[in-house]
Amino acid sequence: MTQKNTQALWLNLLEKMPLIAILRGITPEDALDIGHALVEGGISIIEVPLNSPSPFKTIEILSREFGQNAIIGAGTVLTQSEVSSVVSAGGKLAVAPNFNPEVAQQALKAEMLYCPGVATPSEAFSAIEAGATALKLFPAELVTPSVQKAMRAVLPESVNLIPVGGITPHNIPDYLSCGANGFGIGSALYKPGDNKNTVKQNAKKFADSLNMARASM
Template sequence: MSRNIVAILRGIQPSEAEELARVLIDCGITKIEVPLNSPDPFSSIRHMARSFGAHALIGAGTVLTTDDVKRVQDVGGELIVSPDCNPEVIAATKQVGMLSYPGVMTPTECFAALRAGADGLKIFPGSLIGPEGIKAIRAVLPAGTEVLAVGGAGPDNFADWKAAGADGFGIGSALYKPGLTASDVRERATHIVAEYDLVFG
């Protein structure tokens, strides 16, 4: 099955990139973002995209400028995730054929993102509005809008978010943080995927 889980590898080093991408893909997580406030993020994205671009959706998170969109494209990324709703970043992403997931939290931001061409909405921080907040916003969004809960969503509460209308999740520190080994990440990813499959299977 295709799992709507985006692995957020904040703080990853380029030397880890290929091994961790392989582990995640083996476990069934095929959407991976490297936040741009990680060490040398464009090198990590390049390594992952070169080795696994045919098998996974690789891209960047914490994308704040149109220049960064171009740099991600240049190293082979296909996914742009932001913590905010910047119509210029969304437009630049779509102009080069990449997927755009801006961060939003209010109905105003949601509709601004969709009007600018966003492929889906990253509800962030999800912990602030919770499943009830997503449920309320989902009621006014166009049918078929993809909604990802990011920040506060994890295997212990996947069912609550799904019941509220979330289509998927961005998972950060519950999956990876600096200092974890590939074996640690495999163990965490296996658990997350198993819980996701129970809820969405």
């Protein structure tokens, strides 16, 4: 898949169901079951944090199974070498809790989507200038809906804002009304040990909340 096609798929998935599953702690053995639960539940952007067990193997499994119609990538990407390892595993997305210009450069060189963590306008503009695909507003407990609204007012409209941290079905409407373009969802969606049915039910709760909020706007 070319960078242009990956970018088009990313934007299409954000428009359809802008939820990013953060599978912290997932193992390669659980990857297919949880991946199918998410895709069947309408979530097709999947992030495997690199502090999970055997993350590159999990990314490889998910990319092989879902990579044509889903965006599979890594979270907690902190170094240039980690970017290269994600690419080798078939990942198309690099998410980080911070902005690092060297990581940004490596991700863009590898034709990956890059979503760094920012919490201030200064960090946001630095990341945009470095070519970030989207901005992870992190932690969302700090970047409240009102703070996000103020940032949205000064940032380019074309830049997607994705709050991460403490996102639940209950606070999605507040963030959405203040300019969020997507949401990263962690333990409220998946925790190690959760089975396929639990994850599918959790995905439905988030999707229902998002769709109701969109309908009321």
